[in-house]
Amino acid sequence: MVDVLETLSKLPEQVFVPLNTDPCVVTALHRGIPGYTPVIRHNTAEAAQAQCNRLNDATITPAQIEAMQVGAMFGWHVPGADPDTYNT
Numbered sequence: 608m609v610d611v612l613e614t615l616s617k618l619p620e621q622v623f624v625p626l627n628t629d630p631c632v633v634t635a636l637h638r639g640i641p642g643y644t645p646v647i648r649h650n651t652a653e654a655a656q657a658q659c660n661r662l663n664d665a666t667i668t669p670a671q672i673e674a675m676q677v678g679a680m681f682g683w684h685v686p687g688a689d690p691d692t693y694n695t
Contacts, residue, residue, distance in 0.1 A: 614678075614689045615639050622675045623662040625655045633658050636675045639683055669693070 618638045623646065626632040630652035634643040649655040663672070670693030678688030686692050 609684050609686060609689065611683050614674075614683060617690050618671055618675055618678070619664060619667050622667055622672050623659040624672060624676060625652060625659060631655050633662070636679045638675065639678075641679055641682070643679055 615638055621635050621637045623633055623635055624643075626634050626643070626645070629648075631650065631654075632648050633646045633655050635646050636643055647658070649658065668690065670690035673693055674688050674690040677685060681687065
């Protein structure tokens with residue numbers, strides 16, 4: 608069984624990622640909260656990704672970003688929401 612509080616303690620407060628269905632839209636994902644919040648729309652996916660890279664703290668890892676995406680979409684109780692399950 609997944610310990611949700613332990614999983615959440617491994618994640619940043621928020622991360623910024625391009626929206627899967629429209630990569631020109633930058634979205635914010637918040638730890639422990641389902642779904643996403645649209646932030647801004649860019650003309651290109653590259654510009655959106657560049658802004659996400661600037662907005663995300665330099666200490667945020669790819670594993671944490673992926674875990675945040677999984678948790679926001681499928682729940683914070685699933686194994687994929689734990690950054691320790693990330694495969695490089």
